[in-house]
Amino acid sequence: MNRMRGANAYARVGVESQALQASPHKLITMLFDGAQEKIRAARLHMQAGNIEEKGKAISKAMDIVNIGLIGGLDVQKGGEVVANLERYYDYISRLLAKANRENSDAKLEEASVLLETVGSAWREVGGQGAQQSS
Numbered sequence: 619m620n621r622m623r624g625a626n627a628y629a630r631v632g633v634e635s636q637a638l639q640a641s642p643h644k645l646i647t648m649l650f651d652g653a654q655e656k657i658r659a660a661r662l663h664m665q666a667g668n669i670e671e672k673g674k675a676i677s678k679a680m681d682i683v684n685i686g687l688i689g690g691l692d693v694q695k696g697g698e699v700v701a702n703l704e705r706y707y708d709y710i711s712r713l714l715a716k717a718n719r720e721n722s723d724a725k726l727e728e729a730s731v732l733l734e735t736v737g738s739a740w741r742e743v744g745g746q747g748a749q750q751s752s
Contacts, residue, residue, distance in 0.1 A: 643744045649686040650737030653679045657714075657730045661723060669721075676718040679729075683711045706736065 656679035663672035688707045691700045710729050717725035 643740075646687070646690065646740055647737070647744065649682050649690075650733060650740065653682040653687075653733055654730060654737070656682065657726055657733070660717070661726050664721060664723060664726070672721075673718055676714050676726075680711050680714045683707050683714070683733075703736070706732070 656675045660672050660675035660679065663669075663675055684707075688704055688711075691704055691707075693700050693704065696703075710732050713725050713729040713732070716722060717729065
């Protein structure tokens with residue numbers, strides 16, 4: 619058990635140090651990746667019939683969407699694009715809540731696909747920015 623606790627602490631420190639060193643663009647990418655990871659975990663827990671862990675994973679995915687993605691939007695500066703993203707992320711959050719209540723793998727899949735749509739566009743924009751600064 620001590621070995622597991624040490625491994626978990628090491629993993630948290632690794633993620634925290636990555637976050638501290640990351641650019642704002644990389645941080646958003648990490649949020650998309652984290653949400654996808656939690657959705658994958660929720661699907662596995664759902665398939666295994668582990669309702670409590672499924673709920674925890676979905677709750678963490680919702681926190682990433684609500685606190686990280688929506689909370690990171692600058693509504694004052696972003697105009698219509700940011701308002702549209704806010705509605706998009708809110709829809710994803712509501713999908714996740716329904717998936718949890720209804721035990722719906724289809725709703726988890728839809729949330730994952732929607733996150734990947736924006737996440738892949740975000741990664742592409744980041745890649746272009748990195749190429750331009752080279």
